[in-house]
Amino acid sequence: MVMHAADLQVRQKAQKEMIDRLKVDLDCRDVVARDLGAARQRGAYRQYKCPFHDDSSPSLTVWAVGWKCYGCGRSGDVIAWVQAYHNLYLSKALEYLNGAAVELPKREQSPATAKELAPPPKEWQAAANDVANYAFDQLWGPGGKGARRYLTEQRGLDETTISGAMLGYVPGAPDEWRTVAGMHVPAGIVIPWLVEGELWQVKVRRAAGKPKYLGVTGGVAAGLYGVDEIDPRGIVMIVEGEIDALSVNQERVGIRAVALGMAVKQFDSHWMQKLLFAERIYARLDRNAAGVAGVARLLEISRRVMPVQVDEPYDDCNDFAVRDRQGFRAWLKGLL
Numbered sequence: 001m002v003m004h005a006a007d008l009q010v011r012q013k014a015q016k017e018m019i020d021r022l023k024v025d026l027d028c029r030d031v032v033a034r035d036l037g038a039a040r041q042r043g044a045y046r047q048y049k050c051p052f053h054d055d056s057s058p059s060l061t062v063w064a065v066g067w068k069c070y071g072c073g074r075s076g077d078v079i080a081w082v083q084a085y086h087n088l089y090l091s092k093a094l095e096y097l098n099g100a101a102v103e104l105p106k107r108e109q110s111p112a113t114a115k116e117l118a119p120p121p122k123e124w125q126a127a128a129n130d131v132a133n134y135a136f137d138q139l140w141g142p143g144g145k146g147a148r149r150y151l152t153e154q155r156g157l158d159e160t161t162i163s164g165a166m167l168g169y170v171p172g173a174p175d176e177w178r179t180v181a182g183m184h185v186p187a188g189i190v191i192p193w194l195v196e197g198e199l200w201q202v203k204v205r206r207a208a209g210k211p212k213y214l215g216v217t218g219g220v221a222a223g224l225y226g227v228d229e230i231d232p233r234g235i236v237m238i239v240e241g242e243i244d245a246l247s248v249n250q251e252r253v254g255i256r257a258v259a260l261g262m263a264v265k266q267f268d269s270h271w272m273q274k275l276l277f278a279e280r281i282y283a284r285l286d287r288n289a290a291g292v293a294g295v296a297r298l299l300e301i302s303r304r305v306m307p308v309q310v311d312e313p314y315d316d317c318n319d320f321a322v323r324d325r326q327g328f329r330a331w332l333k334g335l336l
């Protein structure tokens with residue numbers, strides 16, 4: 001078959017568009033990580049021993065849109081990486097990257113969302129840690145009996161789960177506030193957010209008042225609750241609330257849950273990097289409009305997210321677990 005010049009132009013145009021799209025969609029760091037694994041991290045950069053020359057120190061630096069070896073001088077974009085590392089023609093490299101694009105999260109585009117995500121300052125964390133310790137002692141002290149009963153009977157959490165999550169209790173009337181370690185804290189169940197060894201926030205579930213959940217002022221809400229405990233290559237479930245995550249995790253069926261604990265639109269897609277090598281990523285969000293929009297947003301960040309829903313008539317994972325623990329367990333096992 002003879003190819004006409006016009007056909008060739010069409011193909012060239014299509015290929016050019018594909019190249020542009022892949023360069024925009026893919027984060028070079030994710031693509032290189034598929035080949036070289038975990039890296040030494042320096043801020044936005046990843047450093048590896050270069051596979052193209054006999055490298056004694058990590059000379060290869062990779063960032064969102066490119067890579068360069070300071071030893072042998074090779075460099076390029078994400079497409080050049082795949083061509084060089086896998087020894088592929090351009091068309092084969094594009095095929096490979098189209099496949100990779102299905103699995104990898106989309107690269108952060110806007111500078112506004114790409115701003116560095118950081119936990120609160122050390123001084124805040126020290127005070128918040130005192131609050132969490134105080135609340136922990138209160139929960140397990142004589143005054144915490146009612147709160148413990150609430151967590152075990154009404155929320156179905158085992159004592160191991162409660163203490164493992166370092167949950168606590170600030171005593172007081174439903175709308176009361178206390179000053180603990182110099183911080184203004186509402187009365188209620190205290191949920192500390194330890195992420196990567198840092199205390200990002202301390203949330204309190206109040207017995208009454210709106211909103212039901214409040215963060216102690218100064219905390220950073222854009223974390224991902226429970227992310228430290230996931231198996232990087234295991235099955236992960238993204239849920240809305242912290243207690244939902246605890247309900248899933250206490251069943252120990254081989255699915256670890258992480259909680260957004262906030263509106264999905266605030267979710268920082270940086271956290272999706274932590275789920276990069278997960279075998280599967282489920283998302284269980286509410287059936288309401290916010291939940292539907294949330295799932296859409298998660299799918300925008302990663303096309304690997306698989307929406308799932310709890311059985312009727314239950315509202316969420318915790319509600320399911322409390323009202324039918326055997327059924328909840330069976331539902332989880334069905335997702336393995």
Ligand SMILES: [Zn+2]
Pocket residue numbers: 050051052053055059060069070071072073074
């Ligand atoms: Zn090199």
